Amino acid sequence: MKWRGDRQSTNVEDRTNGRVTQTGGRAVKGGGIFSMIILGLVMLLGGGNLGSVLNMMEPPAQQVSPQTQQLSTERKEFVSVVFGHLEDFWGQEFQREGFRYTQPSMVLYSGRVRTACGSADSSVGPFYCPGDQKVYLDLSFMDELATKYKAKGDFAMAYVVAHEVGHHVQQQLGIADQMNKLRTTLSTKEYNKYQVRMELQADYYAGMWTKYIAGKTHNGQPILEIGDVESALTAANAIGDDTLQRKFQGFVIPDSFTHGTSKQRINWFNRGYQYGDFEHGNTFAATNLDLE
Numbered sequence: 001m002k003w004r005g006d007r008q009s010t011n012v013e014d015r016t017n018g019r020v021t022q023t024g025g026r027a028v029k030g031g032g033i034f035s036m037i038i039l040g041l042v043m044l045l046g047g048g049n050l051g052s053v054l055n056m057m058e059p060p061a062q063q064v065s066p067q068t069q070q071l072s073t074e075r076k077e078f079v080s081v082v083f084g085h086l087e088d089f090w091g092q093e094f095q096r097e098g099f100r101y102t103q104p105s106m107v108l109y110s111g112r113v114r115t116a117c118g119s120a121d122s123s124v125g126p127f128y129c130p131g132d133q134k135v136y137l138d139l140s141f142m143d144e145l146a147t148k149y150k151a152k153g154d155f156a157m158a159y160v161v162a163h164e165v166g167h168h169v170q171q172q173l174g175i176a177d178q179m180n181k182l183r184t185t186l187s188t189k190e191y192n193k194y195q196v197r198m199e200l201q202a203d204y205y206a207g208m209w210t211k212y213i214a215g216k217t218h219n220g221q222p223i224l225e226i227g228d229v230e231s232a233l234t235a236a237n238a239i240g241d242d243t244l245q246r247k248f249q250g251f252v253i254p255d256s257f258t259h260g261t262s263k264q265r266i267n268w269f270n271r272g273y274q275y276g277d278f279e280h281g282n283t284f285a286a287t288n289l290d291l292e
Contacts, residue, residue, distance in 0.1 A: 001155045001228050002218040008080035009087055011103055016072065016110040016139070075139045076108060082158045083135075086165045089212045094172070097278070104128075104168040106135040106161075113138075126160050128167035130176050135164045149238035153231030155224070159269070160235060162209045166202030189255050196241075197283040199259040200268040203236060204281040207272020214273075229273065236265040260289065267291040 083106050094101035107113065112121050116131030122138035129136065145151040145160070179198075183191060210232065216223045237243065240262025245252045259265070271280060271291060283289065 001158060001213075001225060002221060002223050003078060003081045003154075006081045006218065007084045008077060009083035009106070011087070011105040012076075012080045012083055013105060013107045013134075014076060015113065016076075016108050072139060075142060078154060079106070079108070079137065079139070079157065079161060082161050083165075085213060085216075086162060086209060089209050090165070090169060093208075093278075099172075101172060102133065104133045104135055104165060106137060108137055108139060110138060110140070126164050128164045128171075130167070130171045133168060133171065135161065135168070137161065137164075145235060145238075149235060151231060151235035151238050153227060155228035156231040156235040158228075159206050159210070159232035162206035163202045165209075166205030167198075169205055170198065170201065192256065192258050194284075195258045196260045196264075197286070197289070200264055200289060201281055201283040203260075203265050203268045204272035204283065206232070207269040207274075208276050208278075208281070209272075210269075211273050211276035232269065233266050236269050237262040240265050264289050264291075 087103050091101055091103070107115075110122070112119065113136055115129045115134065115136060117129040120127065120136065122140060125144075126135065126137045126141055128134070141160070142154075142157050145156045179194070182194065186194070210224075210229065214222070214224045214229075239259065241257040241259050242252045242254075242261045245256075260268070267290065268281075268283065275281075
């Protein structure tokens with residue numbers, strides 16, 4: 001993904017060094033409609049993530065080497081540029097539909113973080129908290145994508161961020177209150193079915209944004225590079241419920257799925273990438289989530 005020199009979002013808080021700073025400006029140049037949906041909530045007050053929240057305090061600032069600091073700075077710039085592109089896309093999509101869109105924020109942290117949804121540990125992976133309308137990201141997850149999930153390439157991380165912003169899009173539709181009501185009446189098994197559809201819709205929204213990016217240029221060259229979409233698909237495949245359960249516990253329990261199978265996640269991302277509109281992304285009306 002060609003991103004250096006593009007606008008960085010100013011809605012990014014950097015808490016990695018123990019204090020809050022704002023990113024923004026432009027990255028340093030160098031190499032390289034709306035449908036009836038139900039918002040499944042995973043965290044204390046809700047939101048999509050890749051694990052469970054742990055109640056912990058924030059860690060003290062740590063000393064880092066110049067090389068590590070340089071890599072961290074580059075990653076911060078990258079995700080800030082991605083966030084900026086997401087702001088542009090969803091702002092124009094909501095405007096086209098005649099709806100008001102409030103931009104989310106993103107918090108970069110290291111180890112542990114306090115949120116309006118409770119305190120979280122980096123083991124939960126990236127997540128969205130509707131309580132403060134912020135996406136939370138520990139940049140070390142980029143290493144996990146490449147090593148633990150075998151999803152190499154910067155666009156794998158872009159897909160993950162786009163997925164979490166997809167949860168903000170769902171929150172903007174006013175669905176959180178509906179899900180809160182359902183949560184008090186449904187069994188865990190039935191609730192999980194709604195949550196899977198919510199997660200797959202966030203994958204669809206990530207695909208929508210990818211289609212938008214595919215049509216953009218950077219200094220006259222396409223922003224997307226060869227292998228970028230495949231990188232996103234590799235990430236989607238790696239974090240499917242069936243793949244994760246089979247890998248870490250050796251067997252699969254479909255009734256416990258909360259994010260969808262690898263096949264479903266790939267197919268809904270591809271569907272968003274194909275159509276690029278809200279109309280084809282109603283996962284809650286789909287009779288076959290495998291799209292067969």
